[in-house]
Amino acid sequence: MEKLYIIKIGGNIIDDETKLSSFLKEFTSVQGKKILIHGGGKLATQIASQLGVEQQMVEGRRITDKDTLRIVTMVYAGYINKNIVAQLQSFGCNAMGLSGADGNLVQAHKRKKGAIDYGFAGDIDSVNIPLIAHLLELGITIIVSPITHNLEGQLLNTNADTMAHEIAKSMSADYDVNLIYSFEKNGVLLDANDDSTTIASLQPAHYAQLKKEEKIFAGMIPKLDNAFAALDSGVKQVTIGKAEQLQQLIAHTAGTKITND
Amino acid sequence: MEKLYIIKIGGNIIDDETKLSSFLKEFTSVQGKKILIHGGGKLATQIASQLGVEQQMVEGRRITDKDTLRIVTMVYAGYINKNIVAQLQSFGCNAMGLSGADGNLVQAHKRKKGAIDYGFAGDIDSVNIPLIAHLLELGITIIVSPITHNLEGQLLNTNADTMAHEIAKSMSADYDVNLIYSFEKNGVLLDANDDSTTIASLQPAHYAQLKKEEKIFAGMIPKLDNAFAALDSGVKQVTIGKAEQLQQLIAHTAGTKITND
Numbered sequence: 189m190e191k192l193y194i195i196k197i198g199g200n201i202i203d204d205e206t207k208l209s210s211f212l213k214e215f216t217s218v219q220g221k222k223i224l225i226h227g228g229g230k231l232a233t234q235i236a237s238q239l240g241v242e243q244q245m246v247e248g249r250r251i252t253d254k255d256t257l258r259i260v261t262m263v264y265a266g267y268i269n270k271n272i273v274a275q276l277q278s279f280g281c282n283a284m285g286l287s288g289a290d291g292n293l294v295q296a297h298k299r300k301k302g303a304i305d306y307g308f309a310g311d312i313d314s315v316n317i318p319l320i321a322h323l324l325e326l327g328i329t330i331i332v333s334p335i336t337h338n339l340e341g342q343l344l345n346t347n348a349d350t351m352a353h354e355i356a357k358s359m360s361a362d363y364d365v366n367l368i369y370s371f372e373k374n375g376v377l378l379d380a381n382d383d384s385t386t387i388a389s390l391q392p393a394h395y396a397q398l399k400k401e402e403k404i405f406a407g408m409i410p411k412l413d414n415a416f417a418a419l420d421s422g423v424k425q426v427t428i429g430k431a432e433q434l435q436q437l438i439a440h441t442a443g444t445k446i447t448n449d
Numbered sequence: 450m451e452k453l454y455i456i457k458i459g460g461n462i463i464d465d466e467t468k469l470s471s472f473l474k475e476f477t478s479v480q481g482k483k484i485l486i487h488g489g490g491k492l493a494t495q496i497a498s499q500l501g502v503e504q505q506m507v508e509g510r511r512i513t514d515k516d517t518l519r520i521v522t523m524v525y526a527g528y529i530n531k532n533i534v535a536q537l538q539s540f541g542c543n544a545m546g547l548s549g550a551d552g553n554l555v556q557a558h559k560r561k562k563g564a565i566d567y568g569f570a571g572d573i574d575s576v577n578i579p580l581i582a583h584l585l586e587l588g589i590t591i592i593v594s595p596i597t598h599n600l601e602g603q604l605l606n607t608n609a610d611t612m613a614h615e616i617a618k619s620m621s622a623d624y625d626v627n628l629i630y631s632f633e634k635n636g637v638l639l640d641a642n643d644d645s646t647t648i649a650s651l652q653p654a655h656y657a658q659l660k661k662e663e664k665i666f667a668g669m670i671p672k673l674d675n676a677f678a679a680l681d682s683g684v685k686q687v688t689i690g691k692a693e694q695l696q697q698l699i700a701h702t703a704g705t706k707i708t709n710d
Contacts, residue, residue: 235500235523238499238500238501239496239499239500240499258528261527261528261531261532262496262523262524262527262528263523263527264527265526265527265530265531266522266523266524266525266526266527266528266530266531267519267522267523267527269526269527270522270526270527270548270550270551270596270604271522271604273548273550273551273598274550274598274602274603274604275602277550277553277598277600277602278598278600278601278602282552282553283550283551283552284547284551284552285547285548285550285551286545286546286551287531287534287546289531289534289535289538289544289546290531290534290544290545290546290547291543291544291545291589292538292543319587322587326580326583328552335531337534337535337538337539339538339539340539341535341536341538341539342535343531343532343535
């Protein structure tokens, strides 16, 4: 099967013009078919604060009321997505930015109220595999913003790690998918503040143990849950590591390889 | 040649949820290949005011400084574009929202400083005809936001009427293009405040006379200049009229038909 790189970029990289630009150059040089999924939380928080819309986060996830939905749609699908696309185009990468609503790329439903009401948060139902395949065949690199819709006219804010996982899962029937979660750290660290403690490869048993010892916590847990779930659902390779080391992550000479054995 | 409808929606329609929704239902019912181009000025002005970014307009065109470019990118390519797409998807229209940067759809250059410095305003150089044709062949309806790029990483704010005209012009070699400028009025009016004074068809000589008599002025002049230029460059039909009367505009039972004879 043909290789398909699905790369999630997040964290502080998007907020740092120099780091983002250097990452996008590296991304452009990745040969073959590829998809980029981005978040963009800090800029959304900043614009929300300027507009006087109070933001509430629960376990790293944003409570999305009506005004917040408007802000994340503007910031993720508008500002960040189009700036990434314009930069990639300037580097010679034929990028096209899409949200989940565009061409019904990623359909979702509003998360049901549990103990926490996340508001307009979307949980993914389906990925438009033929559309993605068509665009890739046209030589297009898809840049996905984490805004989905419910096919009833409602936009929904969706976790970008989950978007990456669901798209990777859906495409793995037809492609040899290499999923990379890239962010500001070297990989999964034994000591969150020390990049030299990167774990080269992580198995489910080791992950369970590290969670128990509370060496892995907060935002890393949903990311790793997504990573293991992707592996379980047919994605060929899953790697977590530093955005600026994209080529090394692909070559498995940096970052943490997520593996079942 | 196959018919292609290129429809510009602007003015107060976008700011009015009910009118927009009713227009999008009409738009969905238009059979065949179609492209929608939207503006969104009022919401951009409102957000700019909330963010404390002063807006300056010259002859109906926005002076686009760095902060304003960020706002129009968020509002046009983000909020308005994705909301239109999500609504159309809910009506069964397979809409995909793109800016000029996406897939290098519309390439432009920064307008040179003349008597007025328009800032990051884009004048169009080229339209990606093969990409548009490919997407139309896939059954996709393209929803274009008026943000372009210069292929050097710079996004640019571009007049939506001009986007519509340039896309119509470019596609007219391969399609029988029907260009419709739809807005809040019945068409070109002899008395700007009286919808019953709609001119059924307008020729260049009549247009020149009306301009001389100052019966046509302000925002209508660039719109009509675009309309006549489109006709001169091979676009089959150009019509100006009320957004809610889209079907009648197509049937030529409403609005103003722009014609050379």
